[in-house]
Amino acid sequence: MKPGFVLTMARRESRASGRRLMTLALAIAAGVAALVAVNGFTSNLRTSVARQAQAMLGADLAIESRSELGTAARALLDSLDGEQAQYVAFSAMTYAPAGTTARLTQVTAIGPCWPWYGAIRTSPMSAWGRLADGRNAVVDPSLLRALGVTVGDSISLGETRFQILGTITEAPGDVGIRSALGPRAFIPFRYLDATGLLGFGARAEYGSYIQLGEGADAQRIAADWRPRLREERARIRTVADDQNRLDNALTRLGNFLGLVALVALLLGGLGVASAITVHIRRRIDTVAILRCLGATGRQVFGVYLTQAALLGLAGGVLGAVIGLLVQQVVPLVMTDLVPAELDTGPAWGVALAGVLLGGWTALVFALLPLLAVRRVTPLAALRRDVDPIPAGRDPARLVAIALLVLSVVTLAVLQAGNWRVGLGFAVGIGIALLGLRLAAGVVIGLARRLSRAPLAYTSRQGLANLQRPGNQTIAVVLALGFGAFLLAALALTQHNLLATLDVSGEGVTRPNLALFDIQSSQLDGVRGVLDQGGVEATAPVPMVPMRIASVEGRAVSLARRADSLPDDSLPRGWAVRREYRSTWRDTLVGSEKLLDGTWWDDPRTGGPARISIERDVAQELGVGLGDNITWDVQGRPIETRITSIREVDWARFEPNFFVVFEPGVLEDAPQTWVTMARVDDPATRSRLPRQIAEQWPNVTSLDLTVVQAAIEDLLGRVSLAIRFMALFSLVAGLVVLGGTVATSRDQRIRESALLRTLGARAGQLYRIVVVEYAALGLMAGLTAALLAVGAGWALARFLFEIDFAARPLALVLVILVPAALAALVGVWASRDVTHRTPLETLRRAAE
């Protein structure tokens, strides 16, 4: 085969059908742009994290534990040279002595010197350096706003007060959403005790930051000490550990967004396949002539394949350029979702990969429709009536299909960074496309029937145009529908997730104020304050902190590594090590469902106490009905037996428990109480916590409307990022639509010329176009809405396990927006069709 001919012809052919084939390149460009943007962003993010990892920890090493550091931890600290800074982090209420409100604050009592690497920037600048000088605090600006105080004022925390020296403007490793859980406040470690807040039931993290002396190897130290620390339920972290963890998390985030971006590329591929199909149909004559003139089937095939690949590459280059530009915007939609200051330099490697990917995608998607070219008979040039492509199976089709499937799966696996997720994604896309295809079939069938209904001529003609020979209706409905489907499914899911959390919406009567950590002795007092405020509270629920001592008589060993004893049947991991907060009750509550076993309806008779355990935790612990667990309740062992397994709906702001005891066992154990209330008046809702915090500083008040807002904010940011990537799919869909407009252009010009010759007015021609494209968009929207409801329901039901509600208004938008967009594209693309004289068009049409 002579490559010269193939290349020359490919080039000349492309030039002549530039407009039609340009859309092919554009379809590829949209997907490549999305991928380059998101992968470039992730790659930059990872470099930034690597560069800033040390500053994020601010130290070489950190030890942390849920209880005070034990002997091993202390031995480790004593054995190290260099400097150390102790810290304790906990949540507590802060309030201005003269103010009327209180705010749940994330307090860190920190020893001097930290951080040794990086810097905490404050306003005024000197604030951090002066923190240890006295009863001082450095806080997040949002705390000032919440409490109505300014720098220089004091805030109350527990039994003492701290003067605010300044606000944090920037701390290494800051993730904006973290402060949504409550503003931060740093206080000097030496005044921690003065707050009196670390009594029974307090949830705190105890730890130490360490700067190692010269020549010490943090990684070695961590590896040596980890087993012993684990036995004390303490963790040790190095800069490299943190970097790894963050890197993994970011990679996962990037991979996920990358998959969304991949959808755009695949839709572009669909557009390529569709455009090539039409292109080839137009080129059958040319192919037959070339065959007559002596070109072999393979040469002609090569011409068009080269053409597709070159266009794909061109699309790839364009996409990469756009992607590099968009990459500068991605940090804006990802604000507060990622730590580390971002590098924004262009990621050349990612861009190059994008270009090649564009070429490859165009190639594999073009392959299938192009195969027919090989079989065009030269006889077709000689006689009209001969079928240009002989009937019969072409085994090469199977190869092309296999190559296509393999390519999609490989791409998905590479982008997911994990073959199971990748495969799942590929299958999911396949199913979604199949669903769209089926739905599209139904909708198109409807349109066909409508085109024969007694409608105005222009409407019937517009609808009938969708069925003109060589139409790409299905491709457009798929490509445009998929983008709309993604966006709609996303919006539905976000809405349903938020609906379960809603405590402030209209008509919602769920509690919106939660009071935690109430000591038994404080219970009456707290309830008195609530009563006085005219607030009705739920019955207080007790909580008893405990840990697992043994399962089925075998003591849990915390030091064991998952991989060290393969046949060790003991449960491992966090489920064993964690602290449980359990309660006792004689009934199930609304958010619980009994799955197995029986509930205790009869009073306690002796023997091991009966407990009911939540399904997932039971699974993690590897225990079932009838198994015995011994609990360590503040040093006292309590024998229990599992008599039932529950399912718990966690997706509500309600006190729920992994383990519920039968009454008569825990009543005398050290306990705290939770109570919840519905307070509609915002002023009361902020005044009550203030009143309670003043009298009982250990009691934590959580305004659930604030939490709800924070979660909404977080979910909003996440979905903004996803939506941003999904938008590229919509763009790809629009490009495919534009492509079909361009490919059917000659045909439509001919039709309009004919209609004009027959006396149609420009207005009528436009009406036909509007009907045709609006109907096309409507079909895509309708299909997308149908599938989005299906997918949204499945996600809600099976993944999030929440209630599903379709949002009619949003769905109407999903249906109407593509219709409007499509109509616009159609009219825009047809703008000069009516400007030409019929003669000119008929003459051109002769080609």
Next chain:
Amino acid sequence: MIECNQLTRTYTSGGRALTVLKDITLRIDAGAFTAIVGPSGSGKTTLLGLLAGLDAPTSGSVTLDGHQLNQLDEDGRARLRAERVGFVFQSFQLIPTLTALENVLVPLELSGEPDVARALGLLSDVGLAGREHHYPSQLSGGEQQRVALARAFVNQPAVLFADEPTGNLDARTGQTIVQLMSELNRKHGTTLVLVTHDPALAALARRTIRLTDGEVVSDTTT
């Protein structure tokens, strides 16, 4: 140059067998100008297609320029066409996306030696100097057919097949085209096989083969 032996072509459509060509045996000498005439549906195009190797006979054989066509595969026949055969069609069959010059160049590109000067020379031979960068849609029917002629001769084919090359043209233009063809035939020594309805055109050929219902009913040489 061209020989066919007991050439038969049968189509089956709708379960019915239709024999379009029956037992045709012919010989066409190198350099000859032969016309094939006959009523519509008599099998002229079918015969041409078989002689040029565009179609495979039901039985019988064709030898073209010393090559047994049924012993060549599709690619082999394509190569033979690229090197030794030229075509002119009733509907011109220019490639609409290529300019006149590029259309003429295609056979040369196929054999890997694009010779622009040659192509320009041929275009001027057919009276189209100055129109080489025009697209087919910018040329009249007669002009398009002249481009097709230039293309057919550009690779100096041993044989030129023409299927009613004047069918879409008025009588005068048609006459010019066929005159051009026979000039080129004389100038290059090309074997010319012309299918036509038009007795006036057929008269330009030295030999006339008449087909009726798939059979040769007369074969006259003047």
